[in-house]
Amino acid sequence: MSDLDTSGLQGVTLKVYLYAVKKNGAVGPREVMRSANLSSPSVAYRHLQKLETMGLLTKDEWGNYIVKEKVAIRGYVWVGRILVPNPMLYSIIFLGILITELVVLAIHFSVETQEFKTFFLLLTLITVAALILFAVEGLRMLAKIRIRQAD
Structure with a gap:
């Protein structure tokens, strides 16, 4: 586990990250939208991008996201x-x-x-x-x- 800055990992972003970890494979915006009960794929895409920017996910050549590493979450x-x-x-x-x-x-x-x-x-x-x-x-x-x- 890594000590990355996880201050932005809360709310919907945390739910999206948890889904990606539980899935243990590539996830796309549509399935994230369904699992996290979001309003549209674009909202899911935004949170996936945010997680990629934080260094928690990587994007593959097909546009799906894969968990790079699990991080410690306070509490x-x-x-x-x-x-x-x-x-x-x-x-x-x-x-x-x-x-x-x-x-x-x-x-x-x-x-x-x-x-x-x-x-x-x-x-x-x-x-x-x-x-x-x-x-x-x-x-x-x-x-x-x-x-x-x-x-």
Whole structure:
């Protein structure tokens, strides 16, 4: 992954770039228009040109665009060809912590004091709250970059 200037990589341009990465091949303005739900091929063409100017895409001899390289995008991490928001990863970590807490609570429930049970219940509630907050934020970030599946 490269550290190119990705400040212009947001909104529709980001969606066009993500489609090109998911497609993993040559993409043209018409298919980008359909996948990113744009109004016309010229709008898609403009965003493809912008990505070419940024150095993220190259144009082949038939006028199609190919991803030159994947770049790091702030707030997201690449998992294969899928862009996952950081909060989604945090929510998965908190899910693992929650499962561990519930297993420990189930094992120790019958032998521990009421104070331990109360403390552990509060700890579990805090973990659930963190899990929900990160999951909701991650889903909101996913909705912003949602595109149609690559054919």
